[in-house]
Amino acid sequence: MSPDNKIKEHIIDHLTGEQNPSDELNEWKNQSPENDKTLSDFQKIWRATDFVSNMQKFDSKHAWRKVGATILREQKRKTNFQKAIYAFSGMAASLILVFSLTIFNQPNINHQNPITLSTENGSKAEITLPDGTEVTLNSGSSISYLSNLSDGIRDVSFSGEAFFKVAKSKVPFVVQTASGMKLKVLGTQFNLSTYAENNHIETTLLEGKVELTSPNGNNLILEPGQMGSYNQSTQNLAYKIGTPSHEIGWLNNKIYLDNTSLESLTSLLERQFNVQILLVPTKLGTDIHYTGVLEEKTITDILDALTQLSDIKYKIKGTEIIISAK
Amino acid sequence: MGFEENRFSEPFTNNFDYTSFNELFNLYYPRLCAYAYQITKNPTASEDIVQEVFIRLWKGRKELNIKGDIFNYLLKACKNASLNFLRSESSRRKTLEEIPEKDSINDMDLIEEQELVDFVQQCIDLLPQRSRQVFLMSRFEGLKQQEIAERLGTSIKTIKNQIWKSLQYLRTCLKEKDAI
Numbered sequence: 001m002s003p004d005n006k007i008k009e010h011i012i013d014h015l016t017g018e019q020n021p022s023d024e025l026n027e028w029k030n031q032s033p034e035n036d037k038t039l040s041d042f043q044k045i046w047r048a049t050d051f052v053s054n055m056q057k058f059d060s061k062h063a064w065r066k067v068g069a070t071i072l073r074e075q076k077r078k079t080n081f082q083k084a085i086y087a088f089s090g091m092a093a094s095l096i097l098v099f100s101l102t103i104f105n106q107p108n109i110n111h112q113n114p115i116t117l118s119t120e121n122g123s124k125a126e127i128t129l130p131d132g133t134e135v136t137l138n139s140g141s142s143i144s145y146l147s148n149l150s151d152g153i154r155d156v157s158f159s160g161e162a163f164f165k166v167a168k169s170k171v172p173f174v175v176q177t178a179s180g181m182k183l184k185v186l187g188t189q190f191n192l193s194t195y196a197e198n199n200h201i202e203t204t205l206l207e208g209k210v211e212l213t214s215p216n217g218n219n220l221i222l223e224p225g226q227m228g229s230y231n232q233s234t235q236n237l238a239y240k241i242g243t244p245s246h247e248i249g250w251l252n253n254k255i256y257l258d259n260t261s262l263e264s265l266t267s268l269l270e271r272q273f274n275v276q277i278l279l280v281p282t283k284l285g286t287d288i289h290y291t292g293v294l295e296e297k298t299i300t301d302i303l304d305a306l307t308q309l310s311d312i313k314y315k316i317k318g319t320e321i322i323i324s325a326k
Numbered sequence: 327m328g329f330e331e332n333r334f335s336e337p338f339t340n341n342f343d344y345t346s347f348n349e350l351f352n353l354y355y356p357r358l359c360a361y362a363y364q365i366t367k368n369p370t371a372s373e374d375i376v377q378e379v380f381i382r383l384w385k386g387r388k389e390l391n392i393k394g395d396i397f398n399y400l401l402k403a404c405k406n407a408s409l410n411f412l413r414s415e416s417s418r419r420k421t422l423e424e425i426p427e428k429d430s431i432n433d434m435d436l437i438e439e440q441e442l443v444d445f446v447q448q449c450i451d452l453l454p455q456r457s458r459q460v461f462l463m464s465r466f467e468g469l470k471q472q473e474i475a476e477r478l479g480t481s482i483k484t485i486k487n488q489i490w491k492s493l494q495y496l497r498t499c500l501k502e503k504d505a506i
Contacts, residue, residue, distance in 0.1 A: 060355035
């Protein structure tokens with residue numbers, strides 16, 4: 001039996017929450033299973049529309065900003081970790097295990113074991129140290145730290161070239177180089193180049209403040225935009241004139257040349273592309289200098305560019321390249 | 327927007343990437359929030375709960391072995407997280423509010439309820455213009471019958487009639503879809 005007008009009103013008032021189910025409504029409901037079903041269907045529909053209405057109050061696009069950022073951070077941390085593992089190539093598997101434990105801050109590991117991460121020639125790696133410092137290692141570079149890096153001591157040993165984004169902390173972050181020069185910072189961004197074949201260790205400061213200390217006790221304080229140079233044979237520290245953005249060009253695969261000798265360029269290319277370059281005759285290396293920027297992505301493209309800029313030619317045999325006079 | 331045709335078609339595998347995850351999120355986030363809200367009655371907590379469920383799903387995607395439908399998994403995860411929230415809230419406030427038992431919410435009912443929600447959504451879209459307007463004002467804007475009557479410059483009786491028409495229409499529509 002279809003409800004009469006009186007019952008209709010009762011049903012609507014009940015559903016809209018403007019009145020409790022009236023006695024008449026209850027009576028009508030109990031009159032037949034059909035009536036009971038009608039009322040319970042309406043109640044179901046009403047609850048479902050309530051749900052639909054609530055759904056419209058939640059905005060997934062807005063919420064994704066937060067969730068998407070969180071999972072990207074998660075993914076980046078994993079990728080960095082994976083890249084670092086690739087950089088291990090040849091290192092013992094046990095060391096990889098120690099490293100993974102450290103990254104995730106597990107207790108019960110030997111805090112005295114130094115952990116070393118290194119890149120082969122031809123590869124770069126982005127790593128995040130346990131204290132949150134982000135390090136981009138250029139080719140043929142290596143960084144070691146004790147596994148308790150995050151709790152109080154922030155000392156690392158380093159060789160090669162890297163760009164550091166040091167996590168802010170009251171504890172100084174100290175980089176020890178093989179030749180004895182020390183670099184001390186609180187929270188900052190800098191590039192450090194210590195390749196053994198270059199007699200000078202170069203530090204380029206982008207943000208913050210760093211202090212360089214030589215083994216003989218001299219020191220040099222760098223302000224943003226300044227460059228410091230350490231002479232490995234005389235142990236002298238000095239400011240250097242240069243262009244900071246050129247020093248970090250390698251982060252974007254750019255090579256800036258400023259009256260750079262072919263000799264220095266070849267050792268850079270050897271590291272970056274994992275090749276051996278032979279200069280015939282050797283004095284080509286000191287005779288030829290370049291100024292400009294190389295943005296080529298492959299070694300052959302770079303060599304082609306160099307043959308345009310100077311009177312040289314090249315031959316490639318596997319990973320060996322012979323550069324000779326034209 | 328229907329439930330069946332908009333179900334996430336892609337199987338949830340270990341290779342789930344950022345983009346498909348974003349799609350999954352957009353598809354189910356409002357629904358899961360509304361569901362968490364049903365239990366918690368707290369909009370902010372509901373969003374936190376659902377976001378956390380998604381983040382956990384992402385972090386565990388390589389290890390999780392999800393049998394069956396991903397939406398069922400998400401719905402249950404939100405249910406449990408919402409109940410946990412109520413429990414911690416009531417112990418924090420030292421009140422003895424009644425918290426539904428985990429098993430009192432049947433998982434099958436849950437899914438059926440969600441399907442009904444989808445059909446209702448489809449049927450609302452099909453309502454005749456005038457009834458639909460009144461119905462939306464009552465249901466989605468939370469206006470009282472008197473307020474709707476004033477806004478539309480008509481009587482309460484007319485409003486009651488329109489709501490009644492909508493209900494009748496929805497019931498018929500849902501019966502056709504075998505949803506009720």
